Amino acid sequence: MSQLTDLDIAGARDALAKGECSSEELTSAYLEAIDAAKALNAFITVLPGKAIEMAKESDARRKAGEVGALEGIPLAIKDLFCTEGVLTTAASHILDGFTPPYESTVTANLWGQGAVLLGKTNLDEFAMGSSNETSYYGPVRNPWTIDGATDGLVPGGSSGGSAAAVAANLCAGATGTDTGGSIRQPAALTGTVGMKPTYGRCSRWGTIAFASSLDQAGPMTRTVRDAAIMLGAMAGHDPKDSTSIDTPVPDYEASLEGGVKGLTVGVPEEYRVDGMPKEIEDLWHQGIEWLKTQGAEVKTVSLKRTKYALPTYYIVAPAEASSNLARYDGVRYGLRVPGDDITGMYENTRAEGFGAEVKRRILIGTYVLSAGYYDAYYLQAQKVRTLIAQDFADAFTDVDLILTPTAPEPAFGIGSKTDDPLSMYLNDVFTVPASLAGLPGISVPAGMSANGLPLGLQLIGKAFDEETVLRGGYALEQAAGFSGKPSPWWRS
Amino acid sequence: MSVDAATVRKIATLARIAIKDEEVPPLVGELNQILDWVEQLGEVDTDGVMPMTSVADITAPLRTDAITDGQKEAAVLHNAPDAREGHFTVPKVVE
Numbered sequence: 001m002s003q004l005t006d007l008d009i010a011g012a013r014d015a016l017a018k019g020e021c022s023s024e025e026l027t028s029a030y031l032e033a034i035d036a037a038k039a040l041n042a043f044i045t046v047l048p049g050k051a052i053e054m055a056k057e058s059d060a061r062r063k064a065g066e067v068g069a070l071e072g073i074p075l076a077i078k079d080l081f082c083t084e085g086v087l088t089t090a091a092s093h094i095l096d097g098f099t100p101p102y103e104s105t106v107t108a109n110l111w112g113q114g115a116v117l118l119g120k121t122n123l124d125e126f127a128m129g130s131s132n133e134t135s136y137y138g139p140v141r142n143p144w145t146i147d148g149a150t151d152g153l154v155p156g157g158s159s160g161g162s163a164a165a166v167a168a169n170l171c172a173g174a175t176g177t178d179t180g181g182s183i184r185q186p187a188a189l190t191g192t193v194g195m196k197p198t199y200g201r202c203s204r205w206g207t208i209a210f211a212s213s214l215d216q217a218g219p220m221t222r223t224v225r226d227a228a229i230m231l232g233a234m235a236g237h238d239p240k241d242s243t244s245i246d247t248p249v250p251d252y253e254a255s256l257e258g259g260v261k262g263l264t265v266g267v268p269e270e271y272r273v274d275g276m277p278k279e280i281e282d283l284w285h286q287g288i289e290w291l292k293t294q295g296a297e298v299k300t301v302s303l304k305r306t307k308y309a310l311p312t313y314y315i316v317a318p319a320e321a322s323s324n325l326a327r328y329d330g331v332r333y334g335l336r337v338p339g340d341d342i343t344g345m346y347e348n349t350r351a352e353g354f355g356a357e358v359k360r361r362i363l364i365g366t367y368v369l370s371a372g373y374y375d376a377y378y379l380q381a382q383k384v385r386t387l388i389a390q391d392f393a394d395a396f397t398d399v400d401l402i403l404t405p406t407a408p409e410p411a412f413g414i415g416s417k418t419d420d421p422l423s424m425y426l427n428d429v430f431t432v433p434a435s436l437a438g439l440p441g442i443s444v445p446a447g448m449s450a451n452g453l454p455l456g457l458q459l460i461g462k463a464f465d466e467e468t469v470l471r472g473g474y475a476l477e478q479a480a481g482f483s484g485k486p487s488p489w490w491r492s
Numbered sequence: 493m494s495v496d497a498a499t500v501r502k503i504a505t506l507a508r509i510a511i512k513d514e515e516v517p518p519l520v521g522e523l524n525q526i527l528d529w530v531e532q533l534g535e536v537d538t539d540g541v542m543p544m545t546s547v548a549d550i551t552a553p554l555r556t557d558a559i560t561d562g563q564k565e566a567a568v569l570h571n572a573p574d575a576r577e578g579h580f581t582v583p584k585v586v587e
């Protein structure tokens with residue numbers, strides 16, 4: 001064994017089971033790695049005391065014969081999940097000092113399976129962004145750099161801290177949330193695996209809301225097997241979330257080895273967008289060949305309304321956000337900025353507490369929901385969303401999975417898109433459609449760009465068929481054999 | 493449809509976000525760029541299409557109308573920037 005932090009979740013599970021290391025040793029190794037990686041800015045809060053305490057408790061449980069699915073495994077948690085008694089910020093100034101008096105269902109499920117909390121990871125403010133640059137706590141740096149260059153690259157977003165932490169071996173795995181691509185796109189940009197399950201698979205209770213009809217938690221890991229292990233622990237019915245589905249959680253890990261022989265994989269012609277870099281298109285073709293070689297049948301499918309998915313998303317998501325974020329009023333939690341009267345206090349608190357992108361989205365959302373514009377914008381977007389979901393439903397009568405690139409380009413430079421909101425939004429062009437349809441999707445690292453950066457492929461599946469998505473993802477992973485790791489320039 | 497400075501100020505008031513005079517012109521430009529782009533949804537024929545209100549094919553579950561939680565005054569007030577005598581406080585609203 002080289003370093004304990006080299007172990008992925010499955011590897012650490014085996015090492016712990018064989019007694020080759022304790023959770024306390026494993027946790028200490030990760031805490032040291034985190035401490036030496038401050039240059040990445042991946043964490044908002046690190047919890048050395050709590051982590052060691054949880055690890056010791058896990059070691060004691062193991063001695064007593066109680067072993068959960070993630071027993072003793074150190075995880076990083078996106079700072080959008082409420083953690084009881086632990087600062088939870090959503091990377092926003094407006095939640096200054098907020099310590100939730102309750103635990104989110106997803107994180108409670110993870111601790112219930114024995115996992116250890118290392119800390120809370122950085123993200124775009126309220127998960128609004130594709131580059132982790134809108135965080136009040138500053139941008140996260142991608143552990144990957146262009147060969148020979150030292151300029152900082154973004155890790156993608158909004159789960160950029162989680163993605164960077166997984167890529168740099170600062171945790172065994174991490175949680176993310178995905179509203180329009182916030183797990184899958186950063187996974188692609190950091191050479192990691194990210195899975196958004198079906199809407200309703202994981203409880204949203206205790207996860208700070210961005211767009212409630214789209215938000216879904218999921219695992220961010222080094223391998224597809226780890227994603228299967230983690231998702232199994234995160235998922236499950238929760239009476240506290242009325243949109244959480246009441247069906248048993250399958251044994252995802254058991255579904256991995258099935259292979260793709262006998263499966264039909266669809267390739268949507270509408271995803272061949274103008275200006276797609278050749279290396280992305282080539283990787284997509286390579287993915288098709290890999291799946292064919294392993295026995296899958298590949299056919300072209302049509303998702304006719306693909307081009308309308310992003311504009312639909314940028315009406316629906318801001319509309320829901322403007323409503324969800326109305327709660328930040330300086331009265332019940334977080335920042336309060338005085339004003340001449342109560343309205344002045346609200347307005348000053350929200351002016352100072354929210355960053356530029358969050359304000360932009362609240363304003364757009366307020367506008368599209370306002371009298372006179374509701375029908376033209378919001379209602380029309382909800383109707384187009386129905387048609388986009390219908391396109392997927394039609395395609396899935398013929399195929400079991402859909403293969404696409406995850407993102408239209410590799411990691412880009414910090415600051416290179418911040419002046420142009422639209423060019424930033426376009427980074428989610430391949431992930432947003434499945435979000436609008438509520439479908440599960442996974443991004444698997446599959447190749448490298450010409451300048452030495454990781455690229456991902458996405459598989460989209462039928463609703464609540466995460467098993468086939470994981471099975472396809474595992475086959476892609478085996479075929480791609482991606483084993484790249486960034487060189488640890490950040491170690492201090 | 494596009495927004496002008498007065499509309500941006502009105503939306504900001506509705507959203508309870510104070511904006512400074514110098515913030516208005518850039519916001520007009522940014523919001524119009526986004527609105528011009530989403531305008532293309534008008535091309536889609538949606539006659540007879542039901543708006544999506546829930547992406548999950550789930551019937552809203554019913555539960556017994558019973559008290560299952562409560563008596564947590566301290567926890568509820570714990571994060572308030574200013575709480576006194578078991579209450580949240582706000583600036584004076586009644587003269």
